[in-house]
Amino acid sequence: MNTPAPPVLTVSGLEKHFVLHNVDGRRVEALRGVDLVVRAGEHVALAGSSGAGKSSLLKCIHRTYIPSAGSVILRRSDGTEVELLDLPDHEMAALRGRELGYVSQFLRAQPRRTPLEIVVRAAVQRGMDKAIADEVAADALTRLRLDRGLWDVHASVLSGGERQRVNLAAGTVSPPRLLLLDEPVSALDPANRDAALELIAGLTSGGVAVLSVFHDLDAMERLATRVVVMADGRVVGEGAPSVVLPDLEVAR
Amino acid sequence: MTAEWVLSVRGLGKVFGPVSDEVIAGTGPEHGSAKYGPTGSVVAAWGVNLDVAAGEALGVIGESGSGKSTVMRCVVGDLEPTVGSVVLRRSDGSTVDIAALDPAARRALRIHDMAIVHQNPVDGLDLRITAGGNVADRLTAAGWRSFGEIRTRAAELLDRTEVPLVRMDDLVRDFSGGMRQRVQLAKALANNPSLVLLDEPTTGLDASVAAGVLDLIRSLLDDLGIAAIVVSHDFSVIEMLTTRCVVMHHGRVVESGLTDQLFEDPHHPYSQRLVSAARA
Amino acid sequence: MSVSAILPDARPANVMDDGATREIRRAVLTAIAVPGYQVPFGSREMPVARGWGSGGLQITLAMAGPDDVVKVIDQGDDEGVNAVNLRRLIVAATGADETTVPAEATIIQTRHRIPEDPMHNGQVLVLQVPEPEPLRGVERDTRELERMHAEADYARLWVSLYEDRVRNGVITQTTGYPCMVGGRDGGRYVISTTPIPRWDVPRLHRSAFLSLFGAGRAKRIYAVPPDTDVEPLTFTDVPFEVETTPGAACERCGSSESYLVSIPASDAAGPAVERWVCSDTDWCRRRSESQP
Known part of the structure; x- marks a missing residue:
């Protein structure tokens, strides 16, 4: 990128601690002041050992966790910026999906819907026309190699890997400006995983800002434009994958 | 926005x-009770603020005695609040303070603008009449006078709530618990209410039956875009149906x-106790 | 010899005191002023058992005087034991004259029927009502019943009509068919048209005469004034129908256009053929006599 695009996400001084009232009021630190910027078209992969705070960071941005201090500013598609930490719950709920997506390892329980319905519905929720959504959803499921025979069965009968692909398709059709990916391919076999990574790679080239957590370095290498290394709730390093990842490999 | x-x-x-500053200050979660010893007053609910928008489901979670039923009864108009307002926006855009209505106006509101699905079907249905008749009750109350149109609408609603149409003319008394809840849902939706209150809609059902009813409710809420309040002591019900929720304890939110977020943080x-108990 | 003949006073037999008379007249006036509304009154002990016409009797006794002519029918029959007893009592107590011909009567007290002859303006039909509450079948709680009438909440009555039609294919309710007094749009109260059959219900609609319903046991009086709409509760797509038996005719006068009742087959051996006669015996007699 020659001229850096304006940041879609600006995280500064983000802290998160938990107070466990029922365990003697114990305080658990998860994030100790994180600064981070993700621009349009960037794929920032979070690296670091388990417990470093990667998932906590994604959840704080998504407001699944309430940050204890700091700031999370999202630039919306209309160009305006909004402080997510101050946003009333109902506005945050409305923002989710449309401007800010979160794809976890798991498909949220909606067992009565078919895979196609789930994906179409997600696209329509983000403002896409129903007719176009049908096409786009079919395309996403095809690209993720979900057997066509499974498109119209209840999602409850799907295997873990199949559900994960449905979840990924739903999270990425008509993608929001900022996509948070938390181990979205963890349950996939190599061939399907490959297809999924290709789909995710396509998002960035379409201008979506991605912040991800993958447990394998290979995925990061393929997808990330930048890697941010976390340890003990802090950012301890960052750089191009080609620079950062070999060090991590050694550390491992 | x-x-x-x-x-x-x-x-x-x-x-x-009796109500006084001492009564309010001396009750609530930090006192471990909604009852004020010196006067015997029970502060069933205090300082409760709730908002629900169209297409949104709000959860109210708490144990029995937490005040969630009191809040619901005030919303429905069965109980007159000591203080506060309960404002409903009707489909024509006009607003009305339920707490200030006379009983007849409140009843009219419950026919046209809001509906309740009770935990116990006996509270929401007449078991001595047919499934179609129970739905017809709401329609005739709203002024429907064509037998054919009532039949068609009742069939449509029962079909939408997955009651087999061959059972439309069977007495609800002969229905299973899960099927009774489906009839209640059909009845609740009869007049396209702006707000639906679901009071422990699956409590008392077998787990597999409850899952089916929850699925149905979820898809109805998704499809119809009505505002809903889901009252439950069961976190899994709240998690499945709602995007926002409040936790009540000893009469307070x-x-x-x-x-x-409430579930994860x-x-x-x-x-925290509720969540860890739910996860156990 | 009638009692009135040996007593000089115009109101000879002291069946009802002046206080009761005044109270019932007030209740009747209220009932006329609020058509269809069930006016409570202090039902008195009558020389007939409650449930045997004591409500109708009290209205007639409170209204009738020596200038009146009274006809009393039971199941359309002037000569039924109950009709005869009530007529004797009314005549004795009020000094009124008696008749069987509807056109001659100023007051017609009835159980079960409205005479086949058209009644005219100025006449009063007094009905002996066993159960005045049209909502009794759907609700038993008195306070809830009051609320339902107060708010004109008749949804459950409609549901019972729906259920009747669903379960039986037709509306099976015979006597006491619920009607909105004042019409579908202008109406306020639903009444029970007990004890008359559906056949007679259309005669209440915009009638020339005044109808007073008296329920002795339930202590209620309600009224349908002349020229008042009385609309049976019917679905817009299911027309109100009166009872008919195709092919049936009165075996005395040959009528097939009056309300017929079946009579028990005679004990003589032979094919069991259903036999019919007019319920209105006076009408039937006059019709027979006018035929060659």
């Missing part, structure tokens, strides 16, 4: 017995938030 609230509850309080000691 200004949300169009369908229901807005402000400063709602209901006290049984101790915490409110996005449902996934509860702050109040009581919420």
Whole structure:
């Protein structure tokens, strides 16, 4: 990128601690002041050992966790910026999906819907026309190699890997400006995983800002434009994958 | 962004017995009780604020005695609040304070603008009449006078709530628990209400039956875009159906938030206890 | 010899005191002023058992005087034991004259029927009502019943009509068919048209005469004034129908256009053929006599 695009996400001084009232009021630190910027078209992969705070960071941005201090500013598609930490719950709920997506390892329980319905519905929720959504959803499921025979069965009968692909398709059709990916391919076999990574790679080239957590370095290498290394709730390093990842490999 | 609230509850309080500053200050979660010893007053609910927008489901979670039923009864108009307002926005855009209505106006509101699905089907259905007749009850109350149109609409509603049409003319008395709840849902939706209250809609059903009814409710809420309040002591019900919720304890709202946040990052000691109990 | 003949006073037999008379007249006036509304009154002990016409009797006794002519029918029959007894009592107590011909009567007290002859303006039909509450079948709680009438909440009555039609294919309710007094749009109260059959219900609609319903046991009086709409509760797509038996005719006068009742087959051996006669015996007699 020659001229850096304006940041879609600006995280500064983000802290998160938990107070466990029922365990003697114990305080658990998860994030100790994180600064981070993700621009349009960037794929920032979070690296670091388990417990470093990667998932906590994604959840704080998504407001699944309430940050204890700091700031999370999202630039919306209309160009305006909004402080997510101050946003009333109902506005945050409305923002989710449309401007800010979160794809976890798991498909949220909606067992009565078919895979196609789930994906179409997600696209329509983000403002896409129903007719176009049908096409786009079919395309996403095809690209993720979900057997066509499974498109119209209840999602409850799907295997873990199949559900994960449905979840990924739903999270990425008509993608929001900022996509948070938390181990979205963890349950996939190599061939399907490959297809999924290709789909995710396509998002960035379409201008979506991605912040991800993958447990394998290979995925990061393929997808990330930048890697941010976390340890003990802090950012301890960052750089191009080609620079950062070999060090991590050694550390491992 | 200004949300169009369908229901807005402000400063709602209901006290049984004498009320004073001491009574309010001397009750609540930090005192471990909704009852004020010196006067015997029970502060069933105090300082409750709730908002629900169209297409949104709000959860109210708490144990029995937490005040969630009191709040619901005030919303429905069965109980007159001691203080506060309960404002409903009708489909024509007009607003009305339920707490200030006379009983007839309240009843009319419950025919046209809001509906309740009770935990116990006996509270919401007449078991001595047919499934279609129970739905017809709402339609005739709203002025439907064509037998054919009533039949068609009742069939459509029962079909939507997955009651087999061959059972439309069977007495509800002969229906299973899950099927009775489906009839209640059909009846509740009969007049396209702006707000539906679901009071422990699956409590008392077998787990597999409850799952089916929850699925149905979820898809109805998704498809119809009505505002809903889901009252439950069961976190899994709240998680499945709602995007936001409040936690009540000893007559007060101790915490409110996005449902996934309340489940993953509860702050109040009581919420944390509830969540860890639900996960156990 | 009638009692009135040996007593000089115009109101000879002291069946009802002046206080009761005044109270019932007030109740009747209220009932006329609020058509269809069930006016409570202090039902008195009558020389007939409650449930045997004591409500109708009290209305007639409170209204009738020596200038009146009274006809009393039971199941359309002037000569039924109950009709005869009530007529004797009314005549004795009020000094009124008696008749069987509807056109001659100023007051017609009835159980079960409205005479086949058209009644005219100025006449009063007094009905002996066993159960005045049209909502009794759907609700038993008195306070809830009051609320339903107060708010004109008749949804459950409609549901019972729906259920009747669903379960039986037709509306099976015979006597006491619920009607909105004042019409579908202008109406306020639903009444039970007990004890008359559906056949007679259309005669209440915009009638020339005044109808007073008296329920002794339930202590209620309600009224349908002349020229008042009385609309049976019917679905817009299911027309109100009166009872008919195709092919049936009165075996005395040959009528097939009056309300017929079946009579028990005679004990003589032979094919069991259903036999019919007019319920209105006076009408039937006059019709027979006028035929060659």
